Amino acid sequence: MDINELNPDVLSVKPSALRAFDHEISADPEIVKLTLGEPDFNVPEHIKQAAIDSINADQSHYPYYWGIQELRDAASTYYREKFGYQYSADQIVCTVGATEGLAASFKTLFQPGDGILIPMPAYPVYKAIAGINHLVPIMVDTTDTGCVLTPEQVKEAIATHPEVTIKGVVITDPSNPTGVVYSEEQLAALVPVFRDNHIWIISDEIYGELTYGVKHYSLSKWLPEQTIIINGLSKSHAMTGWRIGFVFGPTGVIDQIAKAHQFQVTTPTSIVQYASVEALTHGQNDAEAMRKIYQQRCEYLTQELDKLGMKYVKPRGAFYIFVKIPEECHQDSFTFAHQLAKNYHVGLMPGAPFGDPQALRISYASSNENLHAAVDALKKELTRVGAIAE
Ligand SMILES: Cc1ncc(COP(=O)(O)O)c(C=O)c1O
Known part of the structure; x- marks a missing residue:
């Protein structure tokens, strides 16, 4: 069967790059993931x-x-x-x-x-x-x-x-x-x-x-x-x-x-x-308990990103921060995200699939421990490339 005879509208759509990246880094048993847009809470x-x-x-x-x-x-x-x-x-x-x-x-x-x-x-x-x-x-x-x-x-x-x-x-x-x-x-x-x-x-x-x-x-x-x-x-x-x-x-x-x-x-x-x-x-109040925790995490992350001098648009909702990769890194989002995963076992989403190849998406639908690990990895990587002082 010739695949090219199938509907070109379907053939031309690429499988989700986000899922593919997440799947790839998940092969590392030590990986800490702040990748998918998935609440880390259980159903009430x-x-x-x-x-x-x-x-x-x-x-x-x-x-x-x-x-x-x-x-x-x-x-x-x-x-x-x-x-x-x-x-x-x-x-x-x-x-x-x-x-x-x-x-x-x-x-x-x-x-x-x-x-x-x-x-x-x-x-x-x-x-x-x-x-x-x-x-x-x-x-x-x-x-x-x-x-x-x-x-x-x-x-x-x-x-x-x-x-x-x-x-x-x-x-x-x-x-x-x-x-x-x-x-x-x-x-x-x-x-x-x-x-x-x-x-x-x-x-x-x-x-x-x-x-x-x-x-x-x-x-x-x-x-x-x-x-x-x-x-x-x-x-x-x-x-x-x-x-x-x-x-x-x-x-x-x-x-x-x-x-x-x-x-x-x-x-x-x-x-x-x-x-x-x-x-x-x-369940009118179910989201509220989660919202409060997301807000605390968002505040923690933005404070830490500020300390690292990283640039982002101030988030006021959802559970993401879209942060710019500093110029000193000279890396596109996939290279940078792979680097973080390989060297520090931390998974952040490359920004390219969202339309910015010089950004990363951090999902804070993840535990405080994982957020600390992500901040630590970013700090180490930015220090390594000389974007921040040791
Ligand atoms: C903006 C936006 N719309 C829709 C969805 C998909 O929602 P659902 O899982 O209910 O299909 C998502 C999931 O991440 C999303 O971020």
Whole structure:
């Protein structure tokens, strides 16, 4: 069989470089990893118990493809109370993690050849899903504006790409990989340019509960008719492996997204859906205990990085710091990250897959002990190359 006869959109998408790097360094039994975006907490006990109860109650049949009514009712209330979302249960689809929500939304909103704006640095999955759907990703560098997309950058992207109709934009708020959180003013400023140019907003708010000293605002507040929200329980309830997400969108469009979702996955696992009802009805405070710990770790890391003279955009959410590799190192992100793994058994994510080959992403969803090891490794490496004095 000739592989090249397969769908070129799939052939041209590369497997996740992040997963590959993580897999590679995991071969070292001593490796301390601050790589993947994975909470280091367990699923709260009451949610686990609800899953066990669901199994024992034989809730093993096909749920309705949008997700069970109880879960969509619970999501409607929970996210209204948390962030002011205004969506009824029939405007919510339960998906297999946020990732499947992104895939179903891209598939539904855009046609092959449509342009989609991706503010960089960005979570690499957006570009991959755009590629699989034969879209044209237009990467907009936001490093000069504090990793926040501005209306001027959107206008410039439109002006410099007359050959493509820009139909969508992805806003990740709080951001992976920078931890940047948009202010109310920054979001409001973007609304006219999105509205006037009929640009669909895919608002990825999966880290919405993890902010430090600032409030999370949803773009749906201003432009609900053009906004699709992606959210889920992976980060807020440490349920990454359980695979449950939500898409919120206006009536009419959400019905079409539900179909794109149905014919890919049918619906998430029944037991997970019932357990997620428990998460949303009795787990309103679950994220708070984790958030406090992430905040302490973030404060520790930023203090230590400051002592090392390393540059980063101040993180105010999620659990990442995107830090510049000092020029004295003369190394790109993969070389530097390999070096740290080989010499000090510490794994940090290379920045290149996120769009900056001179940066590293540190995930502080990891123990204090691991964070100390990472700081120690950075200190040794920067001393070795002469970037800091001994
Ligand atoms: C910004 C962002 N969106 C979506 C996801 C995927 O979430 P899920 O595991 O629920 O598919 C991640 C995971 O790291 C993420 O960082």
